[in-house]
Amino acid sequence: MADNKKIILTGDRPTGKLHIGHYVGSLKRRVELQNSGLYDKTFVFIADAQALTDNIDNPEKVRQNVIEVALDYLACGLDPTKSTIFIQSQIPELCELSFYYMDLVTVSRLQRNPTVKTEIQMRNFEASIPVGFFTYPISQAADITAFKATTVPAGEDQEPMIEQAREIVRRFNHIYGETLVEPEILLPTNAVCLRLPGTDGKAKMSKSLGNCIYLSDPADVVEKKVKSMYTDPTHIKVSDPGKLEGNTVFTYLDAFSRPDHFERYLPEYPNLDELKAHYTRGGLGDMKVKKFLAAIMQEELGPIRERRKEFEKDIPAVYEMLRKGCEVARETASATLDEVRRAMKINYFDDAELIAEQAKRFSQE
Ligand code: ATP
């Protein structure tokens, strides 16, 4: 039965290293929530089975990136003594739950999911969508509900997934009795972090689009990526007035800059508004703004990069941490599955009442 515990669950697909979009969209928040003491449990998982739905012919990519994501987690401050970190495929209960949920969702409902629609287009799947990919919102509902998660910190693209999960929970509880918990999404409070654009100015920084600044990028790579970022193509001479809209450098400043950064790196401007005003007026070159952004990025990413290097020294220990996490996660998921089977009346062998009642009925016939 549902109790009043507050439980966090989120995950990432091991399709590449994690980037600053993940960081501002979800990862940073998770670490804060983990350390806040406000939640009873935190589960964070590496969604390898989901990654395979659109990488079925590339299992090596998924296999190699599990450790990359785990290292990024640890580097950002996810702490296995406070959070359960696990790998999706190692929890078979999640497949079982998805299988039952498939009966609660219609094909047309899945077809309406806007995120899945966009992702199908992005992957040129229109003519031949793998069934597993098409139904991944259902498996995601299983991931969330198996742990009775109340709170899912994620980027904006996950909103339709959470809504789908909520519908499944309502339908399940309606038919089988109050068993599952309805999750809520926790979106970033800073609007630009809902969906951080790529360095190329495209709508979303995404591993699959190759427009990322990775958390583990060396300092010189970060420097290079910032310097070649998309700005305002009509801002050619320093004296030209510049546009802020669609200007990725300013979007990143919206996401990352704080007043103390100005004091340290750009004391001639009191704040971001003044910097923006000067850019819009004309007379402020892209390079100066990019240098400022690069300094901020290095300050934010430097400690993450250093911590990652430490964890990289003991890879077997990281796998051991994941193994233990899987064990703990499996216990929780398996307890939920017991409740689900009971609610769905498929718990034959531990239902003594059923057997006794049927024995009686048959003996009377
Ligand atoms: P893929 O291209 O393989 O789908 P991805 O970069 O979209 O990878 P996911 O693993 O699908 O990353 O997403 C993990 C989490 O990070 C989700 O909560 C998602 O909302 C968030 N996220 C991903 N990209 C961004 C972004 N550009 N801005 C904000 N949040 C993001």
Ligand code: MG
């Ligand atoms: Mg994605």
